[in-house]
Each structure stands twice: as C-alpha cells, then as structure tokens.
C-alpha cells in the first residue's frame with residue numbers, strides 16, 4: 463500500500479475498520495449496551511464505519527482495534543475531507559442504541575392499526591443524529607459507495623426491483639459494506655391504485671427478489687411516492703415488514719428541500735434522496751452527498767444508520 467495520499471489513508475482506515483469488531487468502530491453492536499451518558503456527536507477522530515458484524519467478528523484483532531482511533535492525524539483527517547471536497551470530516555454518530563426505539567403514535571409516527579407496521583417520518587430519539595435513505599436504484603455510482611465507505615458514513619437503501627435488476631451486484635456490494643438494502647416494491651407503482659393482491663405481489667415479490675439476489679429479507683419498506691392505503695400496510699405486514707419510514711427532507715446535489723416550515727433538521731429526521739445521476743440531476747451522487755454532509759454538519763448533526771433505530 464502506498465502511504466501519504468488521502469486516498470491511501472482512507473483505504474487503510476476503511477480496511478482496518480472493516481477488520482474490527484462493530485463495537486470497536488462505534489457502530490451497531492447487537493450485543494453492545496448503551497453505557498455512555500453523552501450521546502452527542504463525537505469529534506471526527508475515528509469515523510463510524512460501515513458495518514460488517516459477521517465478517518468483522520471473524521477478523522477481530524485487538525491490536526488493530528486499539529490502533530484505529532490513533533490512525534489518522536489531524537492533518538490526515540483534513541486531507542481525507544479535502545479529497546472528498548468537504549471542508550472538514552463529518553461528525554461521527556454516538557453509539558447505536560442497544561435496542562430499537564419503541565414507537566407510539568405522535569406527530570411524526572402514525573400507527574394505522576394494532577399490529578400494522580408504523581409509519582415514521584421522524585425517529586423518536588434525543589440523539590443528534592439524522593438518517594440518510596437512498597431510494598429506487600437507477601444510478602449505480604460506485605464512487606458514491608466509496609465516498610461513504612471511506613468517510614465511514616451509514617445510509618440505508620430502498621430498492622425497486624425493476625431498476626436494480628440491471629446490476630444487483632452493485633447492491634450486493636452495498637450490503638457487503640454494511641448498508642441495509644430495504645424494500646421499495648418490484649415495479650414502483652402508486653400502490654393506492656392497486657388492490658390488495660396486487661400490492662402484496664409488489665411488496666412481497668420484492669422481499670423474495672431481495673432474498674434471491676442479495677440474501678436479505680428486510681423489515682423496512684417504503685412505498686413509492688410515499689403513497690399507501692391500509693391494504694399496503696396489511697400486505698407489507700404479511701411478508702415481514704415492521705416499519706415504514708417516510709421522510710422530512712429531500713436531498714439533491716444543489717439543495718435540500720424541507721417539509722417543515724422551520725427549514726431545520728431535527729433529531730431523528732429522515733432524509734430522502736435517490737440513486738440518481740446527471741441524467742436526472744444537476745450533479746452526481748457524490749455532489750448530493752456533499753450537499754447532505756454540509757447541511758448535516760453545519761447544523762451539528764451526525765449521520766446514523768436508520769436500521770439501528772427502526773425495525
């Protein structure tokens with residue numbers, strides 16, 4: 463490995479982090495308890511990595527674990543940020559909660575029926591975190607994956623089969639780097655116009671497709687256009703969906719759009735964006751990521767992994 467360039471340091475950091483336990487890298491640890499009193503975003507000394515719990519455990523090495531926090535000097539951090547066009551490294555999220563959050567009905571959570579999946583526009587948490595969710599799957603930009611991996615930033619994908627199918631390998635790679643690949647239906651139809659059986663085919667068919675192509679059967683589902691009926695929730699429940707995350711903000715390469723009038727992020731907000739590129743946008747997915755990271759960091763938030771809080 464050639465040392466000295468930000469990219470090489472980033473590769474080293476990523477490689478080391480991936481080789482560590484999830485807890486050592488400050489990421490989701492199913493068995494790890496929430497022990498710290500402070501859950502404010504941490505200074506960017508060691509960034510949270512993408513999560514690979516199974517593989518990480520196999521490759522655990524205590525010597526590497528103790529070294530990762532000292533890995534990057536301030537100068538190297540600055541170089542890494544600069545390499546990705548950022549003024550500074552994003553804030554690292556606090557440890558993931560030991561348990562998924564309990565959901566009760568409120569202004570940002572809708573419970574349409576007793577055991578139906580909850581609709582969530584904002585995750586109830588006091589952590590200074592927000593969640594990035596990337597939908598559809600038309601653009602498959604490996605540079606975006608690399609940026610998020612090198613910066614140790616989590617996000618969640620919501621994939622529609624008819625768009626992903628041209629290259630499921632891209633989403634398998636995402637899954638391998640710790641990004642949960644969730645359900646966004648087979649054909650991205652307006653579900654309000656479909657009957658129950660058709661909706662079930664759209665949602666449960668995508669569960670089957672994700673299981674076949676990627677080996678995952680997610681518990682999070684987002685309906686296309688955010689449109690749904692009670693049948694949608696019943697159909698989703700029938701094939702294992704437990705929560706339906708909506709969004710409060712939408713990110714583009716050149717702007718953020720807010721659904722709330724105060725035009726601010728709030729703890730637990732869900733940011734929507736898309737796997738799109740210059741065919742549809744005025745910039746690339748990495749431009750979009752810079753827009754998100756600038757906004758999130760300026761407002762004192764860190765990106766955390768939605769799947770660690772919800773499901």
Ligand SMILES: [Zn+2]
Pocket residue numbers: 597598646650686687
């Ligand atoms: Zn969509």
